[in-house]
Structures are given as structure tokens and as C-alpha cells.
Amino acid sequence: MDQAILMIMGMTMGNGQCSQGRIYIVGIGPGDVNLLSMQARQALEHAQVIIGYQGYMRLIEAILHPQRQVIVTKNLSEEIERAQLAMEYACQGQHVAVISSGDAGIYGMASVVFEWAARQHESPEIVVLPGISALQAAAARCGAPLSHDFAAISLSDLLTPWPLIEKRLQAAIRADFVLALYNPRSQRRQKQWERAQAIIRTHCSPRTPVGIVRNAFRDGESVVITDVAHLEPDAVDMFTIVLVGNSQSFVWNSRMITPRGYYPPSDRGPRVLVLGGTREAKIMAERLGRRGARVTLSYRLPPPPGPYGEGVMVRWGAWDDVGLAQFLRDEGIAWIVDMTHPDAQIIQKVARWAAREQQVPYLRWERPRGLEQEALVRRVDSHQQAAAALRQYQGNVLLLTGIKSLAIYTEALADNPEITVMVRLLPRSETLLQAEQLGLGPHQMVAMVGPYSAALNGAIYDRYNIRAVVVKDSSDDLASKVEPALERGIAVIMVQSSSDGVDEGLSFDAIECQIFETSGAVIC
Structure with missing residues (x-):
């Protein structure tokens, strides 16, 4: 036997109680036999039994010997059966090679075999031979996208719950990992990729480079270098690796590059x-912050716990016009980005005055609108109009607008016995007493503390047989209120917030474009 294989046998794992057979878990790389490691190739040539997915087996058939080897092919979903067969052959004294595409230790067969072995009373010796992983092959085709810290995440929720995948994806993006x-996507799994794209677009610049590599180093290979703004929903499938850059990644000569840090940045980012x-x-x-801006994030009240991203400092406390103007001057602030609630009229006026006083550009953000296009959504300009609109419905209507406006609805609908007004409110004694004084009984109050997920809102709509809901378009959790209503065919009355004469706000992307285009980093 070749000396290299003999050396490998000295680094095996197993309890040695299962005859003299061995299992080699072989990473075959992307599929080009010329990219197999020497040890992997020798293990495949010397194995008496080779087990693997039939699609991967075809990629290496040129170096197999079916006349003297037992070739066992399995379907894509039969990983446990492959591990079980490998153990049975090895315990009969055979040398078995279990093949895995890419590297067997990265979403591959290595863990499946080891977990099966750990459940047995005895196991053969097990050798893991690395291969070129799919992410390495894709990265090589794109240029140098993985030259700094990166996170590998599978979007398949067949074995991992989607909420956990989404949590990891958001954490990785916020930490500025590549x-x-x-x-990313299969015929049966469509919504996961759509949700992943939404998360990426929310947290990443629209000009963040994206590499889409399908069948790297195989027949039918395709490589697309694009960006987050132009990421197509149908551009990926199960044979695709998607590489999303970090805040420093860029494209040069049709190659995607993530700097390692050897060259210092050419300039410092703007103060925002x-x-x-x-x-x-x-x-x-x-x-x-990820784009290089030096950001101060200001709250009126003590802020929520961190962590906060790179380049972001947090302060809290109320502003007056003179104090804010002095802060802008002393700190050299180049931009004000107003992300306050639409109802926070006082700080908005203070910020606009201070911005004019110090000649600092003022950018006002506006939450994206789009739900008004739904047939079941009716937009109105006031609570009085919303109350009038409710008169066309019968049964239970639910106010998700708080206690402050409740009197408008109870007064406007008092003469309509066909409508039962219900309100969701905080379980505080003074709030409950106020609702009771306005004529609501206990069965008309949904007293609870948030946060309110879409699933919880949907359960409330079902429990109380809601016919219409009233919401404010300035609500932080608007989608979680509206989407379950639309899914159930429930009408939505949406009260628009007052603009107070201010120009229409900007989107995330528009704000980012203005700041960095003006600062010399053209991303728009």
C-alpha cells in the first residue's frame, strides 16, 4: 500500500473493536478530479468499497475501478443510510471510502459518519481526508472575496429551524462578516431565499458586491459578479454559492475583492x-458605520442594550436647539439623519433648526410604504376619518392605535349597535380605567405587553373574530399587524401620520447614497 496511506492510518479515530476495516471520508472537492488531493485520490484507488450520492459518483467515475471495487450509490437524502452501510462494510474488514462533495467536514458526510459511529458499541477506524470546499471554489472564481473574516451559512431549513438560520444571518451581517x-434555493424552498434577500437589503449597502457562482469547476459553470441592489431572486439554486461582501469589499476588473487590511484607507469617513x-x-x-462613517446614534431615553456595530457611538438625553447646534459644531458633524418616530415633532423641529444654524444637511427617513396598494387597505388622514370608515363594517373591530385616540372611536360609533369596538392596550390600572370610563367592558379590552409578532397578532384576530383593524402607518411593527390581517381577509384602516409640512422622507438607500456620494465614495 502507498506510503501516504500508511501515514494516514496513524491518524485514525475509532475504538478499534470493529474488525480491521477502515472508513475514509473523502472530500472530492468541486468535482474536477484534477483538484483531488493526492491522499484523497490514493484512498479512492485503494478502497474496496466506495459509497456516495450517485450525482457525486459520476464526477469521479474516471478514477474508479468497478471491476474490483464495490460501488454503492444512494440518493441525495439518504445520508444516514450511507453512514450505516459504511460501518457495516468496515466491520466486515473492508476499506470503505465515503465520498462527499467539497470538503466532507463542511455540510458534508463527516459528521454523519461520526455521529453514527458514536451511537454504536464498536466502530472501525475513521480517516477524514479534506477537499476543496464549495465556498473556496466559488471564491477562487470570483477573485478574493474571503480574504477577511467570513461566515458560512446554509439557508436550507430541512435540518435547522428557519428562525435560527435567520438569527445567525442577521448577526453575521451586523458583525460585518463576508x-x-x-x-440558497430549491424548488420546494422559495421563501427562505426571499427572506434572506430582504435581510441582506436591509442591513447592507445596495452597492455591496455579490458573487453568484453555480457549478464551480464543473460543466455548466457560471459566475456572476453583481451587487445587493441588482440581486435577482431567480438567479440561484441548490448548485449555487452566494458570496456577499462586507462593508469594505469592492469590485475591480470584474473581480470581487475583500481587503485584508495591508493598505491603509485613503480617507476617514464622514461624521454622522x-x-x-x-x-x-x-x-x-x-x-x-460599516461603510466607514463615524456615527453617533442618539436616543432621548436610555438606549436598548448593544452590541452596536463598528463605528457607532451611542449617547442618550434630550436635545434643545442650542445644545444640538453646539454638538454639531463641536463634533464636526457633517450630516444629520433623522430616524425618529413620525410623531416626535419636537425633536424634528429642533433638528431642522440646528441643521440650518450650522449649515449641516438634514436627511429625514420615512418608513417604506407599499401596503396601501392592497385592496383591503384604506388610508385615511385622521382618527375621525378612520372611525367614519368603520361604520361600514359589522362585528368586532380592533383598534391597534393605543388609548389616546380611543375616545374618538367610542363617541363616533356609540350609536351603531352592529359594531363592537375592541382595543389593545397596556395592562395598567389607569389605562384600563380610562377605557372602562369610555364604555368598554372587559371583553372589549385586549390588555397585554408586547412585542407583538405576526403570529401573535394573527392569533388575536382569530380568537376575537376581528372584521377590521385600525393601525397607524407610523407604527414600528406595522407589517406584523397588517400582513396577518390581509392573510385572513380582514380590512385594514391605516391612519396616516402628519407630515407637518416637511418634505417627503428618504429611504435607507437614498440616505446612504447622499452621504457617501457627496463624501467621495460613489456607491449610487
């Missing part, structure tokens, strides 16, 4: 003050 996404008060403020601040 992403290597496996299993982000006025918080909405959950989107932290996202905006972190996006700007």
Missing part, C-alpha cells in the same frame, strides 16, 4: 448624527 451562503427612537435607527447607524 457571507458564504450554501443551499443619527437621531434614534425607532428600531430602524440602529440598523441605519450600523449600515453607515
Whole structure:
């Protein structure tokens, strides 16, 4: 036997109680036999039994010897059966090679075989031979996208719950890792990729480079270098690796490059003050920070716990016009990004005055609208109009607008016995008493503390047989209120927030484009 294989046998794992057979878990790389390691190739040539997925077996058939080897092919979903067969052959004294595409230790057969062995009373010796992983092959075709810290995440939820995948994806993006996404989309799994794209677009600049590599180093190979703004929903499948750059990644000569840090940055980013008060403020601040801006994220009240992204400092406390103007001057603030709640009229006026006083550009963000295009959604300009609109419905209507406006609805609908007004409110004694004084009984109050997920809102709609809901378009969790209503055919009355004469706000992308295009980093 070849000396290299003899050396490998000295590095095996197993309890040695299962005859004299061995299992080699062989990473075959992307599929080109010329990219097999010497040890992997020798293990495949010397194995008496070779077990693997039939599609992968075809990639290496040129170096197999079916006249003297037992070739066992299995379907894609039969990983446990492959591990079980390998153990049975090895315990009969055979040398078995279990093949895995890419590297067997990265979403491959290595863990399957070891987990099966750990469940047995005895196991043969097991050798793992590395291969070129799919993310390495894809990266080589794109240029140098993985030259700094990166995270590999599979979007397949067949074995991992989707909420956990989504949590890891968001954490990796916020930490400014380059992403290597496996299993992005299949015929049965469409929504996962759509949701992943939404998360990427929320947290990444629209000009963040993206590499889409299909069948790297195989027949039918395709390589596309694009960006987040032009990421097509149908551009990927199960044979695709998606590489999403970090805040420093760039494209040069049709290659995607992530700097390692050997060359110092050519300039320092702009100073930006982000006025918080909405959950989107932290996202905006972190996006700007990842692009190199030096961001101060300001809250009126003590802020939520971190961590906050690179380049983001947090302060809290109320502003007055003179104090904010002095802060802008002393700190050299180049931009104000107003991410406050639409109802926070006082700080918005203060910020606009201070911006004019110090000649600092003021950018006002506006939450994206689109739900108004739904047939079941009716937009109105006031609570009085919303109350009038409810008169066309019968049964239970639910107010998700809080206690402050409740009197408008109870007064407007008091003469309509066909409508039962219900309200969701905080379980505070003074709030419950106020609702009771306005004529609501206990069965009309949904007293609870948030956060309110779409699933919870849907359960409430079902439990109380809601016919219409009233929401404010400035609500932080608008989608989680509206989407379950639309899914159930429930009408939505949406009260628009007052613009107070201010110009229409900007989107995340538009704000980022203005700041960095003006600062010399053209991303738009």
C-alpha cells in the first residue's frame, strides 16, 4: 500500500473493536478530479468499497475501478443510510471510502459518519481526508472575496429551524462578516431565499458586491459578479454559492475583492448624527458605520442594550436647539439623519433648526410604504376619518392605535349597535380605567405587553373574530399587524401620520447614497 496511506492510518479515530476495516471520508472537492488531493485520490484507488450520492459518483467515475471495487450509490437524502452501510462494510474488514462533495467536514458526510459511529458499541477506524470546499471554489472564481473574516451559512431549513438560520444571518451581517451562503434555493424552498434577500437589503449597502457562482469547476459553470441592489431572486439554486461582501469589499476588473487590511484607507469617513427612537435607527447607524462613517446614534431615553456595530457611538438625553447646534459644531458633524418616530415633532423641529444654524444637511427617513396598494387597505388622514370608515363594517373591530385616540372611536360609533369596538392596550390600572370610563367592558379590552409578532397578532384576530383593524402607518411593527390581517381577509384602516409640512422622507438607500456620494465614495 502507498506510503501516504500508511501515514494516514496513524491518524485514525475509532475504538478499534470493529474488525480491521477502515472508513475514509473523502472530500472530492468541486468535482474536477484534477483538484483531488493526492491522499484523497490514493484512498479512492485503494478502497474496496466506495459509497456516495450517485450525482457525486459520476464526477469521479474516471478514477474508479468497478471491476474490483464495490460501488454503492444512494440518493441525495439518504445520508444516514450511507453512514450505516459504511460501518457495516468496515466491520466486515473492508476499506470503505465515503465520498462527499467539497470538503466532507463542511455540510458534508463527516459528521454523519461520526455521529453514527458514536451511537454504536464498536466502530472501525475513521480517516477524514479534506477537499476543496464549495465556498473556496466559488471564491477562487470570483477573485478574493474571503480574504477577511467570513461566515458560512446554509439557508436550507430541512435540518435547522428557519428562525435560527435567520438569527445567525442577521448577526453575521451586523458583525460585518463576508457571507458564504450554501443551499440558497430549491424548488420546494422559495421563501427562505426571499427572506434572506430582504435581510441582506436591509442591513447592507445596495452597492455591496455579490458573487453568484453555480457549478464551480464543473460543466455548466457560471459566475456572476453583481451587487445587493441588482440581486435577482431567480438567479440561484441548490448548485449555487452566494458570496456577499462586507462593508469594505469592492469590485475591480470584474473581480470581487475583500481587503485584508495591508493598505491603509485613503480617507476617514464622514461624521454622522443619527437621531434614534425607532428600531430602524440602529440598523441605519450600523449600515453607515460599516461603510466607514463615524456615527453617533442618539436616543432621548436610555438606549436598548448593544452590541452596536463598528463605528457607532451611542449617547442618550434630550436635545434643545442650542445644545444640538453646539454638538454639531463641536463634533464636526457633517450630516444629520433623522430616524425618529413620525410623531416626535419636537425633536424634528429642533433638528431642522440646528441643521440650518450650522449649515449641516438634514436627511429625514420615512418608513417604506407599499401596503396601501392592497385592496383591503384604506388610508385615511385622521382618527375621525378612520372611525367614519368603520361604520361600514359589522362585528368586532380592533383598534391597534393605543388609548389616546380611543375616545374618538367610542363617541363616533356609540350609536351603531352592529359594531363592537375592541382595543389593545397596556395592562395598567389607569389605562384600563380610562377605557372602562369610555364604555368598554372587559371583553372589549385586549390588555397585554408586547412585542407583538405576526403570529401573535394573527392569533388575536382569530380568537376575537376581528372584521377590521385600525393601525397607524407610523407604527414600528406595522407589517406584523397588517400582513396577518390581509392573510385572513380582514380590512385594514391605516391612519396616516402628519407630515407637518416637511418634505417627503428618504429611504435607507437614498440616505446612504447622499452621504457617501457627496463624501467621495460613489456607491449610487
